Amino acid sequence: MKLQSLFPFRYFASLLLLVSLFAASCSNDKGKVEGVNMLYGADSKVWKTHKETDTAGDKVKQTDAQKQEELRIFANGTYNMTGTDGAVSGKYTFDQAGKTITLIPDVGTTSNTFAVETLTDDKLTLKSADGAALMLEAQ
Secondary structure (H helix, E strand, O other): OOOOHHHHHHHHHHHHHHHHHHHHOOOOOOOOOOHHHHHHOOEEEEEEEEEEEEEOOOEEOOOOOOOOOOOHHHOEEEEEEEEEEEEEEEEEEEEEEOOOOEEEEEEOOOOOEEEEEEOOOOOEEOOOOOOEEEEEEEE
């Protein structure tokens, strides 16, 4: 077998490898909900808004104040949200099977339940009942 006859095979194999790597790097985590420890890491984890969409699915422009907001989730079942308007603390419950998280503030009687569309080590996507979504990234 001549060396020249292997060239097309090597070219094809290289091209196939590049396409596979590209496809793997573009994979979508939507729908992937991992364990509750992804919410808080070893003890606590800070999440910041990466992107927000409204009920129609259109991107919402973040204000400078919203870009400074943080959601810190602790392993002990509590959370703290901070921003330019102050802080809110409370408790949360996470239902991995039902893919929901409920945030219960310490002050007031209103709790908020969100569908968890994505939960990985570095991404968290919460969707409200009306269809608005908040995509967060771990800091």
